[in-house]
Amino acid sequence: MRSVTIRNVADLAGVSVATASRVLSGHPSTSEVARSAVNNAATALGFRPNAQARSLRKTSTQTIGLVLPDVRNPFFADLAHAVEQRARDFKYLTLFGNANEDAEQQDRYFDIMLTQRVDGLIAAPQGNLADLQAVLDSGVPTVFVDRVISDTTVPSVTPDNVTGVQEAVRHLTNLGHRRIGYIAGPQSTSTGRERLAAFQSALADTNADDDADLIFFGDFQAASGAAGAHHLLELPHPPTALLAADSLMSIGAIGVCNERGLAIGSDLAFVAYDDIEAFSLINPALTVIAHDVNAMGRLAVDLLTQVIAGETPESVILPSRLIVRGSTPSLPGGRTP
Amino acid sequence: MRSVTIRNVADLAGVSVATASRVLSGHPSTSEVARSAVNNAATALGFRPNAQARSLRKTSTQTIGLVLPDVRNPFFADLAHAVEQRARDFKYLTLFGNANEDAEQQDRYFDIMLTQRVDGLIAAPQGNLADLQAVLDSGVPTVFVDRVISDTTVPSVTPDNVTGVQEAVRHLTNLGHRRIGYIAGPQSTSTGRERLAAFQSALADTNADDDADLIFFGDFQAASGAAGAHHLLELPHPPTALLAADSLMSIGAIGVCNERGLAIGSDLAFVAYDDIEAFSLINPALTVIAHDVNAMGRLAVDLLTQVIAGETPESVILPSRLIVRGSTPSLPGGRTP
DNA sequence: GACACCCATGTAATCGTTTCCATGGAATCG
């Protein structure tokens, strides 16, 4: 099953490999007769150029790497889709790596991406500068998306992690909530840190309680959202509203509320992060902090092409906003103090 | 920014490239002194072998291709995750392509995969034999997952598309439903065809209506589920129960029910396909036809490794079953005849 | 008609790695 090479094509067409290569890659200096001979031979043999050989000779692989924490998180699935579609516009193939919210798996993927000599890299990174050192040292054009690593000059496309949380806290306190439970993301991520800081600072501007107890640290996965809901709802003074820092933890937390027979919207107010389609189906629909995933993915690719072209684009911060739905009704019933 | 090659490593270590290569790829015939010299030089220079050059020389790329219809479908996101994790066990890198439920994009990805000389290919294919011809001709080891193309000998891992649907129809008719609306998948997919056939044949065993009107043809995307719900609910004789052939169409359909103020579980019974986490959060939780996504992904990789090894493994059909939850209560209220 | 120019083509070098083959020294065996 030896595959057919450009040499076979050239032989069948009766020309040299150089001419065959020129025809196949659209070089202008080719005659009509050579063109048709080579093209016919290529289709007759089912020739398919070997990408390895090509990228070995050229400097570029026409491939970008995308390292995300978890495809099963609908936010990242949407982001992956957006990046991939945009990359296609630039004729880039997207090499996708799923870090499983794990710094070690992430680093292994970075390693693979570099080994594969991707032309550029888009990542929602985890951990600190040390984990990224290999990537930064390699000099491969890189753009961060959603999350960033501090103390680097890597351009990024991130959501505004402050405004949405601020609006959510104000919204809840305006409704009369004074005990708001917060299920935080891991502090090894910029989104985890920034959203928590925004929550705490927004809280300080209100007369709501700021007990340390009301903050639970999760890891952006569903199970930790469930653990957080358990912990918070079993406090001596349980919260009357919950806010979770991503969609998977929201899913986990809501599952626990259902199990405990707590009706969201009446027994407990709930605000989720990310505007997942399924969240609008839950009855009552969830109030969410939303941002534009598609724009984020597109912009990340656009920035990356600029970096590859040698430019140094400005980082972009995309707005986020609160979408109020039924899970935070104006008159909280049940166990509100 | 020229990257460091094995020649630089060899020079620094004071050995030939051949020896350096042998040390770095763990060939037994190497001396202790050469090993340490080369390893030191490699780490000192931050050497990272060029995957293109390596795969050019070797026959294998240690890469498998995965072509799926849509990552944004949680079922396929889970499947992608399962495949990727299992592939890692075999030291394979997964090259991921998202066909967007579009035969043309799918074929472009197949083309890319072949150009990249993947060692094997896992696909949930769409369309007919002609679309796949290039892949089959190339002789690249292939396994189908979830969906198949008829008249091929490609091994596959598929769900049992009959039992779950049968159980769902029986369950609904036992509850007294006689008008069951079905939102079908595209007939260009095996899952779309088999599930529809199972629905029709199960219906024939009951005294429920089998009007052609009650079947709407969608495309496995959310928007078509919404269109299907609109169509079915506006029939002169609307159905009292809905069954949708995948999760995205279910999401679209449920959104429409909510908009129209139809309470699922009381005004309308609903059965969804695929046991998505979010479906158990909807209140009442959805009755679903479930199957084991993780097993499907793992088995697909296992089968592929067998094909790569030259064996011809048997295809596997994984069981599916009905999980009854609140969306199909025993006493349908409202508009039941 | 001579000269310059352009264009299609072929030869061969090149990309970075693996691996076949030859070599020479050490070890083993009768």
Place this chain on the structure above:
DNA sequence: CGATTCCATGGAAACGATTACATGGGTGTC
């Protein structure tokens, strides 16, 4: 001790494409 085997090593040939350089024929200009 001589012959054989073994092993670490280096030189060089592959893998399959692109492309710099050389070449020769055709065209245009004066």
